[in-house]
Amino acid sequence: MEFIITAVSLLFLFANVVEVHAGNFDVTKYGAKDGANADISQALMSAWKEACQSTSPSTVVVPKGTYLLNEVIIEGPCRAPIGIRVEGTLKAPADPSQFKGDGWLTLNHIDQFTLDGAGTFDGQGATAWARNDCGNNPQCHKSPMNLRFNFITNAVVRDVTSLDSKNFHVNVLGCKNLSFQHFTVTAAETSINTDGIHIGRSDGINITDTNIKTGDDCVSIGDGSRNINIQRVNCGPGHGISVGSLGRYPNEEPVVGITVRNCTLTNTMNGVRVKTWPASPAPGTASEMHFEDIIMTNVGNPILIDQEYCPYNQCTLKVPSLVKISNVSFKNIRGTSSSQLVVKLVCSKSTPCQNVEVGDIDLTYSGPGGPATTLCSNIKPTFTGKQNPPACVNSAQSS
Known part of the structure; x- marks a missing residue:
């Protein structure tokens, strides 16, 4: 009888471990390889597609390492709470002309979302800053922003870093109940139009315990913004x-x-x-x-x-x-x-x-x-x- 109880306990424990790991969708299992010249865009999209269809909470994981990520649009809605955990460094193409849109990583229409990890989104923006003449040229080519959050609800962004974006580091549009915690923005003081976090037409945005060093506004708040709470932010330059x-x-x-x-x-x-x-x-x-x-x-x-x-x-x-x-x-x-x-x-x-x-x-x-x-x-x-x-x-x- 003791053996049967122990065996049943082990089976129950094993089932729980399998269930926990089943919630993680590691991009390296979908073909992503460590290396600044190895594009993981397709691997990330494949992992997201499966995770988004999961009926239980899931997380797409980018493990430690350095990876190239081209322009990507992540779409919801998903069937259960979902997240992306970035533990490594993602590098954008340095040449702005390789982008068709105005975002590097764009996330659309996702509820109960988490972006976390100790990783970095490196926009490699120096080339774009040198070309930026949008202040006095309305016909200028708009460089991409590192992170775009469009119509995201009940979400948290924490512990990640946005580095050297070509344009705004973060753009928040049409979002509700979105929090930035222990978030870091870093760019040169001479970088042009690199607002840390720009908010527009959103309700219930919280920015707390965050460090922003950049070449434009640390936080900029556009029209339609409601109930914006900014606390314990270190801004400068x-x-x-x-x-x-x-x-x-x-x-x-x-x-x-x-x-x-x-x-x-x-x-x-x-x-x-x-x-x-x-x-x-x-x-x-x-x-x-x-x-x-x-x-x-x-x-x-x-x-x-x-x-x-x-x-x-x-x-x-x-x-x-x-x-x-x-x-x-x-x-x-x-x-x-x-x-x-x-x-x-x-x-x-x-x-x-x-x-x-x-x-x-x-x-x-x-x-x-x-x-x-x-x-x-x-x-x-x-x-x-x-x-x-x-x-x-x-x-x-x-x-």
């Missing part, structure tokens, strides 16, 4: 954490509910900012935006509302922005500025900002030109707590 730019295109959707808290910005071009274009083709709104408990170290323009955002002189400053900004707070922001102007709140003449609170600000500047200054226009903010420097002194504060 880069252009800061930005809402916008907004108001450039017709039919933009409202931005509502942005929280940026407990973040550190170091050697960035800007701090926390809201930016809208003048001469908006249609009215828009951005509201309930709160920036709190933020440390700035050698940051240019630490606190900024700019409704005259007009890079490369692509707009008409004489026509004011039609984006209405309201219910905004900047609280407990402290540190050092690399620019003399540390608080700049320039709102629209046609739709002045409303219900803006500035509280407990302690920002110092030690460069040429004298002490730190502030500027306010078309706004009457509420001040609470400490104000160093005194804000909106001798500024136009029309309502």
Whole structure:
């Protein structure tokens, strides 16, 4: 009887082990080979296809090693929760002309998805940065982004690294309940248009405990973004954490509910900012935006509302922005500025900002030109707590 019980127990244990391993779809079992010149695109697609049809939770695994991955589009929906675990390094083709679309790894219409592992997505973007003239050439060829998440729901991205993307590192579109945890973005300060994480028309996006070093915005938030939570993010170098730019295109959707808290910005071009274009083709709104408990170290323009955002002189400053900004707070922001102007709140003449609170600000500047200054226009903010420097002194504060 004891032997029978032991045998049954072993069979039960073996069945469980088989079930656990059956949930892993290792790309090397589908023909992927370690080596920077060995393309694993087909192996990844084959593993995903089988995993996606599984009725139990499954994970596509890219083991340790270095692999070439060409342009890939991963499609859902799948029959059960699914993930991709990247333990090695995936390298994109260095030549941007090898891409047909605007994404390297694109994931579409997947629910209950996890992307994790300690691996790296290396976009090999230096060649694309040298060719990038999109700032002043509307007809430019768009380089691919490292990771595109389109209509992904109830998902987590954690512990992976995006390196040297040719364009944005991450683009989030039409997603709901998507979290980035312990995520890393790395690119040269001179890299062009390499936003760390760009969010548009998505609801419930969380970015926590993340490090972003890049050549553009660490996080940029576009129209239609709702309930965005950014906490414990280290940003720099880069252009800061930005809402916008907004108001450039017709039919933009409202931005509502942005929280940026407990973040550190170091050697960035800007701090926390809201930016809208003048001469908006249609009215828009951005509201309930709160920036709190933020440390700035050698940051240019630490606190900024700019409704005259007009890079490369692509707009008409004489026509004011039609984006209405309201219910905004900047609280407990402290540190050092690399620019003399540390608080700049320039709102629209046609739709002045409303219900803006500035509280407990302690920002110092030690460069040429004298002490730190502030500027306010078309706004009457509420001040609470400490104000160093005194804000909106001798500024136009029309309502």
